[in-house]
Amino acid sequence: MKQVRVLLIDDDEDDYILTKAVFDRLSDRYSLSWVNSYEKGINAILKRQHDVYLVDYRLGKGTGIDLLKEALNSGCVKPIIMLTGKGDRTIDEQAMNIGAADYMVKDEIEPVIIERSIRYSIKHADGLRALQDSERKYRAIFEQANDPILISEYSGRIHDMNSCGLSFFGYRLDELQKLPDDVIFKNRTDIEKFRDLLEKSGSLTDFECELVSKDGIVYHCSLSSFIQTDMISVSEVYHTIIRDLSYRKHIEEKSVNLGKMSISEHIAKGLGDEIRDPLSAINLAVDELASDQVLAYSESVQSYLEIIKTNCDRVTRLMQNFISSTETKTLNLQRHSINEVIEETIAEMEDLITGHNIKLTKQLLESEHRVLLDKTKVKSALISVIKNAVEAMQTYPKIIHITSTSDKDMFEIGIEDNGTGVIQENQDKIFEPFFTTKKRASGLGLTHAQRVLTTHNGSIKLKSQANGSLFLIRIPIYNEGALWH
Structure with a gap:
């Protein structure tokens, strides 16, 4: 059985002799050593050569409490048992609160009592040390x-x-x-x-x-x-x-959007082909009727023919816009300052903004970063979103606020208006082709914007507002791979 090495730290040699006499009555498992000063006690503790320390409360230069504090601050993990000449509950509580394993009165020390105290103190210290090791491992995993x-x-x-x-x-x-x-x-x-x-x-x-x-x-x-x-x-x-899971969610949404765009493109081309021939036939018939000598002088007939012709042209333009908004084209990717793109877009829309008496404010991030993008297409996407904001505002004051910020490797453009906003049930539909709640709107603007930004590995999202709408547009700052061509 492993021997338990006990060190008595006591400046009174008589107390050592009495304590040695008690240990002589214990089994050979326990060995007692002695140092007679505060300094020697600290040095012995720092050498970590003993399993248990018996510390007298009075040590001349300092107290056993002082030594206990210094030992614990030095990393001592072995149990320290405090000894006093007479019982003092205040010292008892103070020692135990600081970290003493036990407290004993010298006059009451008996072989059975001290053996039990040492045995329990070692067991408690071993359990505490295992708990501390577990806590350190948990904390390391927790923090890392x-x-x-x-x-x-x-x-x-x-x-x-x-x-x-x-x-x-x-x-x-x-x-x-x-x-x-x-x-x-x-x-x-x-x-x-x-x-x-x-x-x-x-x-x-x-x-x-x-x-x-x-x-x-x-x-x-x-x-x-x-x-x-x-x-x-x-x-x-x-x-x-x-x-x-935001990145995974983004990938899933992007995959869904790409699927929708692919289907929309297929439908648009097919529908365009199906409508083109009937429209051509109608336009040809209208031209023939308009040039007929019998009908040439009938104002009512010519008026009706003009209505047919105008609406045929409108259907043709609508189909062309639909096909254009769903069509995948090669991107002309070059590096541009995102703020320059925003400023040029605002300049191109100045007449529209001024004509509707709109106050446009902006707060753009000062940055030297250049974004890899197709400038023409991104500007057209921004124009679509700003036009959507213009159409959403019916009462004064009409305000559009444009911001630009950066987040890690993405640029974010915010376009906010104080218009009518989008009700909850329509928020998932606004990027669908032809969906609109506005009069004389095609419902293709946001569809086009989403397609442009998706092909740039970016995104556009509507953020719910108490009043008006806020569209957040994100474009990679550096991204030279995995783009549509």
Whole structure:
């Protein structure tokens, strides 16, 4: 059996002799050594050659409490038992609160008592050390994890969040701990459903929902969580791993949009071919009737023929616009300043904006970054979105606000108006061909804008507003691959 090495730190030699006499009555498993000063005691502890330390409260230069503090601050993990000449509950509590393994009165020391104290102290220290090792390993995994990890409870109180999570959501830990966990959930129904499902089963995997950062950025995320009982506070806590699915969601949406565009292009070409021949026949018949000598002097007939001709031309233009808005063309990619593109677009629309008495404001990011894009097509997409904003505003004052910002490797352009906005049930339809709620609008402008931005590996989204609409357009800053040609 391994020998237990005990060191007595006591400046009184008589106390050492008495303690040695007690140890002589113990089994050979316990060996006692002695140092007679505060300094020698600290040096011995730093050498880590003993399993247990018996420390007298009075050590001349300092107290046993002082030595206990210094030893613990120096990384001592072995148990330290405090000794005093007489019982003092204040010293007892102070020593135990600081980290002493036990407290004993010298006059009451007996072989059985000290043997039990040493044995229990070693066992407690071993358990505490194992717990600390486990805590260090957990903390290392917790802090080094690449995904946000949240520790919270059913009431909504946040206990902890790792560095990745704090960076992801943009909070400091101290401010986050003052907030309920529903602050990071976009929808109240999601947090309620999450808690209910977790409480019923004890664990939850791949719960998808929308989370929001301190700056209002919305992320599509997957939550995997389990419940653990905190033995210290005797409460149940949630350990939740958060995975950002926004990129996957973007890829899925892009795939859907590409599929829709491919179908739209196929339908447009087919429909164009089907309509072209009947329109040509109608136009030919109208021309023949218009030149007929019998009908040439009939004003009513000529008036009706003109109506037919005008509407045939309108149908032709509509089909041409539809085909153009769904047609995939080669991109003329060159590097351009995004702010220059925005400024040129605004200049080209100056007459329209002025004619409708619209106040246009802008707040553009000062940046030297140049974006790889087809300038003509991106300008046409911006024009479509701005025209949509113009058509949406019916009452004064009419205001359009344009912003540009950068986020990692993407440029974001915001086009906001104070018009009628888009009702919830129509928000998923606005990019569909021919969908419109406006009079004398073709419903192809936003379809065209979405196609242009998708072919640039960008995106366009409508952000819900209390009043008006905000379209967010994202274009890669550097992106030379995987573009449509």
